[in-house]
Amino acid sequence: MSQKKYWKGLEELANTPEYQQSVANEFNEELPLDLSDNLLNATTPRRDFLKFLGFSTLAATVAASCEMPVRKAIPYAIKPEDIIPGVPNYYASTFVDNGDIIPVVVKTREGRPIMIEGNTLSTITAGGSSARMVAATLSLYDKTRLRQPHVDGKPVDTFDAVDSGIMSGLAAGGAIYLLTGTISSPTTEQSIAQFLAKYPTAKHVTYDPVSYSGMLLANEASYGSRMIPNYLFEKAKTIFSLGADFLGTWLSPVEFSKGYTIGRKIEGKNAKTAEMAKHYQVEGMLSMTGANADERATCKPSEYGKVAAALYSAVTTGAAPNTGSKNLDKMLVKAAADLKKGNGLVVSGSNDVNVQIIINAINNAIGANGTTIDFANPLKYKKGIDADMVALVDAMNAGQVSSLLIHGVNPAYEYFDGVKFLAGLKKVKTTVSFSDRLDETAKECKYVVSDHHWLESWGDAEPKANYISFIQPTIAPLFKTRAFQDSLLKWAGATGTYHDLFNAYWNGKLGQATFDKALQDGIIEPATPAVSGASFSGNVADAIAKASAVKGGEYEIVVFQNVAMGHGGAWSNNPWLQEMPDPVTKVAWDNYVMMSPKTAKEKFEAELTSINQVDPKKRLLKLKVGNKEVTLPVIVTPGMHHNVVAVAVGYGRSEGVGRAAANLGKNTYPLVSFNGTFTYNAPVTIEKTAEFYPVAVTQTHNSAETRPIIYEYTLEKFKENPYELIDERREAIEHYLTAPNEEHHEGHDAYGKGDKFDAKKFEEDFRKNGTHYPVHESMGLHWAMSIDLNTCTGCAACVIACQAENNVSVVGKDRVIKVQEMSWLKIDRYFSGDPNDPDTIQTVFQPMLCQHCDNAPCENVCPVSATNHSSEGLNQMAYNRCIGTKYCANNCPFKVRRFNWFDWNGADCFDDNLYEDGRRDDINDDLTRMVLNPDVTVRSRGVMEKCSFCVQRLQDGKLTAKKEGTPLKDHHVKTACQSACANGCITFGNVNDKESAVFQDRYVNNKERLFYMLESIHVLPNVSYLSKIRNTDVVMNGSEHDEVYNKHI
């Protein structure tokens, strides 16, 4: 078949040359564009003009747009398999800091760790966290961290440059010392062993800046083994603490706090049979633990021996104590009786061997060994023996040390005689530091080979015997750092890396499959923990004689770790922790002298009351211990023994530690002395100076003023009449329970009496009838939180968790003084009792956050509706809409709204107006900003912000539930503060769900203890509180004994 030919027109058929030409020329009409000079004379000047206008406008726009800020967002060229942008990954790891060990889960987003939460699989801490643990992400991104190895204070580019020098130094012979903090990692111990094997002259010295030598040695004397047993606070019915801050800083506070609060949980529905552990505390200063005690008495720290001896006699012989303080004697009698009932536990924070031997004897006498004290799984947090360190420093000074490798400790700062240490260090030829920064010690060392941050490392930790927690890297090392263990192995001439060793060790022990599972879980624990006792074989009489002979002074000083800063270390340069108010004094950004109100007023012209509470200027006092001297401002603190002052360590750092830490406060380690063990208390002389120093105190008023914002009952009263609080609530709002045109219910019958009380109906009637306006129906989800005042110990882990989760800005000391801090969640602390009698002081902690009122006063006053209510009961902020009138903050009865007074974080549209104070500024560094949670907006200057109930987590939880196709349940959502709380004091969920914990807590289990803040003003908060129950004889708050209120302090 021949091919057919189609033509489109006669022209094509004819196929003339003209036609061919026109086909060849596609654009056969001339472009109507005249580019010649006579544009305006062209045939179509108007069109061309418009075209040129259009083009040039567009060009100008494009050119002008070149000023757009360059955003460094780099897409994955090849997407890693396990990273989905926007979806977080979680890795189990372990927080290790100077012996402090907490199993954690690290949240990473696009490969960077942004949030650390406790590992709930661990039975030790059960998901609890501490402020420092949560703040570790910020320390990871610390700008001050060294970015490469250093020799003689100068950076070098390769590890070879340091390795050769160090190895030749080590090979030169002479005594080699490896100085570390407590190492509780089995594989690290292996690598140390390899190192020691290579260098026969090498020795490993363990040194803990905050020492527990006294306990270790006392246990050796008492039980024949140098260890610290496992304390089971959850099993204790009576806890007696002699100066041990076991909820704040002593040994393993997260674990103890969790155990302690188990014994203190009360359910209203079982009120009649309620039991609660009783906590006695004897101490010189007011610690956070003391603030939680049921009964508390004070003594000088030099009298700890006497007090322990008196308690020992009272327990064993029933002899009446005679300590010289009536309160204390009375308390010791009571405590002895309670301890003898069984399940008692006595602990002491003293580092005096003899005091600890007496404590051991008491525990032995009351049968604590094997019940509340377990010897089967001893604690491995602290192993340092002080005398070893002192011997090392002596040897250094004697020129007997040729090489010193320092890991994890900073003796130039933390050792009581740092000057002597530095003098000795100069005589050591090869000095190596593994510090992550040029701190006080590292800057004097010849070589600095920085260790990885633990978030960048492999590793393991053994908090207790048989309990292992693994460390997994959550990010590739940010800088040219090398694992401490790798350095040791390298210098030991080993071929493999630490990771090989680690894998080989655990594979060998567990097998690959178990090891993989263990890494994923983060922990290995014995299936059934055995508890065993031990028999006491110490010489009590000798210990009593020696401990009682300790001489005190007129005034005594206690050198302590505060809850935020701990022993110091890198934490001093962590702005989150610096700005975290101390639980007891509510001071941020400084250390200071804590002193009793009476002494301060009578001797040192400093007052707790009047204008002094709001004046940031505090008098400077000069403290002298021996020939050491520090000058610090005084913070008047009720509950301090009249003759005791207390100062915290961790301040007064050198420039190399970082901007936030440098020269802030004073170093108080020099006030520690060595007396066989380090002694953290000493006689002191105090001089008044005429100078003042501004201190950032976040809470200036100390009394709750008997206002119905906190309810406290004694256990006895609560058991007698659990319904007292219900009656008080009824009385306060009785008239608003019925609609105006209805008759008032007579009596209480409408809601049922006693345990028949219908808390839900009561609330609903008040909600409906307490207002003239129609009430919004609450359907579906309704978020609510319940906070148990009984189990809140004030540790502030939630405060830091909130800060980390919600990108809450740090404002710096000056702005804290101006009361312009940004914390969404704060912990209010109120004192009651007689400030002139420290033994009467009672303390209550109350977490305070946006109450998410359903009838929120902030919402109706906003002129632009920037703050409004969600259908799920959230009081929410539309930052973009906010114009910053601050009216909402003024009208908030709880004053929990936070205004962005400055451009704290570079989110402002103005250039160059970032707030800077020279101290907090590293927080805006590009590196440090990696800590920001990408799910939460960084707020700009001039807008209001506040707690959002972690709305991003709620949204995430809702999506998860939706994907699962189930209704949303408690396990789908946890707010940051809730998951941080080791004590389970925060319950959160959907209150419309009758199975939710918060519903159960409010209306079923604990309706007897339920209250809302300022209920009578009908703002209808979605945060409720549970009353505080004290296992004591009298509640001071509001009683005639409450001089803090009666004298209006």
Next chain:
Amino acid sequence: MHLKYESFIREPLVDGNKTYKDVTADICRPIEQKPSKLWYFGLVVSLLFLGFGAFSVFWEVYWGIGVWGINHTIGWGWDITNFVWWVGIGHAGTLISAILLLFRQHWRTGVNRAAEAMTIFAVMCAGQFPIFHMGRVWDAMYVLPLPNTRGPLWPNFNSALLWDVFAISTYFTVSLLFWYSGLIPDFATIRDRAKTKLRKRLYGLASFGWTGTAKNWQRFEALSLVLAGLSTPLVLSVHTIVSFDFATSVIPGWHATIFPPYFVAGAIFSGFAMVNTLLILVRKIYHLEEYITMGHIEAMNKVIVLTGSIVGIAYLTELFMAWYSQVVYEQEAFKWRVLGPYWWSYWAMMTCNVVSPQFFWFKKLRRNIVFSFILSIVVNIGMWFERFVIIATTLYRDYIPSNWSYYSPTWPELGFYLGTFGLFFTCFLLFSKYFPVIAIAEIKFVLKTTGDKAHEDNLALEEKSLEEFIHIAEHAH
């Protein structure tokens, strides 16, 4: 015995045997003369203050509200204190123009022009504070119910702050119209007297072609009356609404039903004091003692003692209610207000506002020019403290004791306040130079019946016997 045609009590409203011509000449003199050195000095000082204020505001807008001393407990400080203070001052003008016009109080003619000018300038000053106290002032238009593409998204009509926006802008608009319409005949007078072309041109424009016909005057009168009727409720509404900023809140010390009348009385109190301050200066500087007489000052002083006493009763009522209510927060709020760390501000307020005006019960003191001047300033200091007490010393001790704090202002806050003084006096000095400070036309209305000239004529009448008088009276018109 002679009959008394004239009141025993009322003194003449215009002293000095003035004719219409004299009146015009006297009042136009400052406009037609070169200003004095004192005027230039005043203007330079005012401009310096204004400049410093502008710099302070720039500083605050650039760096953030944090440069002020306010904090998250005390979210309003000098800003809103000054706002309420200036708005309060801005009350006297309209009260004098509108309410006294309706009540036919002829003495108002001597002072109303200056008082209205003061009102307008005071409201201008007041308006600066709510604008620049915003954290994001560049988004200030969100408060206006403008059609928009954001949804559309409207302001929150429940918010008292939004009511303020409407109340203040309405008040400003009506006051400005009232003031300007009164100025039209006087501008025409100046135009007619003008000897330079430019002046003739400008005042000609400003007087809207006023020719002084009967029709003109009839409409002028009608407009005055309408505007007076419109402004009368505004006098009460503005400060009532300002008081709602506080009264509609839940904060003890703010949440009070007494606030509207108490604020209005306070506003009149401070407004009259400010009018007194200014008029005593103006009459001295421009030699207008014959128009702004001791009688005027005394009348103002009488209002001051009345409103001062009302305010005093309000203060005591607040204390009584705090006790009587038995609400712990209310009681404590007042306890801390009176005896707390800010006790001095409360007692400054009490002394200045309640005690000091009581001296005006004595006629001698009421008519003492120096005393009146000092007291007018004392009252304004006291009224400033009243606002400070209401705002700062309420917020610093509210429900939750852990939040309690203290507040002291910083230089940008002080600068902002001084800047509004600069703005105010700059405007006022320009006004006193270029505008007739006394309403020429209106003073002429009263001249015939209450001036010295009329007084003399009346004296002659009073000499006459009853019959003669009746005869004259019957045939007079």
